[in-house]
Amino acid sequence: MPFEHQRSFYRISYPGPARPALNVEGRSFDVVDCSESGLRYELKGRDALPPAGSTIKGTVRFKRGREVDIVGRVARHYGDTVALSLEGDGIPFRLILDEQQYLRRNFLRHLSGDEDEDPAGS
Known part of the structure; x- marks a missing residue:
């Protein structure tokens, strides 16, 4: 039987320039992906x-100015x-x-996986 992985919530993965910021106690971290019930953020340098x-x-804080206060429990770590x-x-x-919708309008190339493709074909 094939392995099926289903999520209860839709998860959005962000390309670097579109990443929201998670502000915690005066420090800012890039949000790598998020859903209604969870998120992953990236540590910087020597952060423990x-x-x-x-x-x-x-x-x-999302790129277009919307802000959401969150409280979460650390579920796990993935590298950094x-x-x-x-x-x-x-x-x-x-x-x-x-x-x-914002990502589809502005970062469709990232979402389709074509970010490394050379448009000139060389």
């Missing part, structure tokens, strides 16, 4: 990995990224849809 199970409180499971309302579904 927060312990699994610890609580992170902060604000996600930290995965949070969000508590409470998380990120509103409408905002996730707006972000998806």
Whole structure:
């Protein structure tokens, strides 16, 4: 039987220039991906990995100015990224849809996986 992986929520992966910022205690981190119920952010330089199970409180600031206060528990680490499971309302579904549309309009090439393709064909 093939392995099936299904998520309960749609997850958005961000290209570098479109990444929202997670602001925590005066520090800013790039959000790599997010859904209504979770997000992953990238550590910088010598930032220590927060312990699994610890609580992170902060604000996600999206590129177009929208902000969402979040509280999440550290679920796991992926190299230099930290995965949070969000508590409470998380990120509103409408905002996730707006972000998806924004990325499709402005970063379609990234979303289709063609970012390394040479348009001149050389």
